[in-house]
Amino acid sequence: MVEQWILPHLSKGKRGFKTRWDLTKVIKLILKRMKTGCRWRELSVKEYFGDDGPGWQTVYYYFHKWSNDGSFKAAWVHLLSLNKGHIDFQVPN
Template sequence: MILGLADESTAEHRILPHLSKGKRGFKTRLDLVKVFQVILKRMKTGCRWRELSIKKYFGVDVPCWQTVYYHFNKRNRDGIALACFCHQILAKIKS
């Protein structure tokens, strides 16, 4: 567990509110909490994007690894990863 974010309820309350909302384009059909969990697993293990065990998280409706990478890259460009990390560090310091 990385900074206590691996469970769904914690990620939903601490991460999803920080994600940017798209003004145009399509809405994702994926559960963003599960996408976030897969990204955390990739960051923790350091494995290649192709080697992620995506079926374990999504079950029957499995996206390809490029979809998970797309969400990672999009959030990274927005600066959301850094903002979430800073928010978590500050929360740990305060408690």
């Protein structure tokens, strides 16, 4: 799901450097943070990556990078457009 719908819309490095980290897991951690509202340093990075994984700063770095260049918003808009028939936009009274 993440590889198909979100990753193609996120910016990659311009100089050809490849990340050491699985960006699918990074995105899942960002979405978990957005869903729960926890602090960045409270993210359970070890749960996703194990003991050899990145720190919470790396997850925040990618979120900040993708937010500033607009690619995170582009991925979000793309997801909404794909699923607009399944989303109820009515406001409850």
